[in-house]
Amino acid sequence: MLDQGNVNCLPSKNEIWSAKVADLGHHATRFGIALGAASDMAAVRKRKREMVEALIAMHLDRYKTTGAELVMGEAKFTGSKTLDVRLNDGGTRTLTGERIFLNPWNSRVNSIGARSGRVRALNEY
Secondary structure: OOOHHHOOOHHHHHHHHHHHHHHHHHOHHHHOOOOOOOOOHHHHHHHHHHHHHHHHHHHHHHHHOOOOOOOOEEEEEEEOOEEEEEEOOOOEEEEEOOOOOOOOOOHHHHHHHHHHOOOOOHHHO
């Protein structure tokens, strides 16, 4: 039996749960239950994407209530306290501040920052 608690990512849990249901259906006849179901991976992906979109919308709505500005894009340091950001929805912005908090969504940001020494953990300030 798969322990869902050991999987860290909700989209992975979503797909793993679909696989678990399919596996249970595969063994249904052992329990006297006849099923004629087949896996539909397009439906599994659709279910996962809908869950992810709903979670993103929920978190963005919560963030907007804080009054803070959320800038989403790809950024690079152009100075010790300056970032140039290529915005996800087009255009660019230059941001400056005494402290810059980055929320890296991918390992590329983590590995570049770690190698360059330009990105510090929040607890290092």
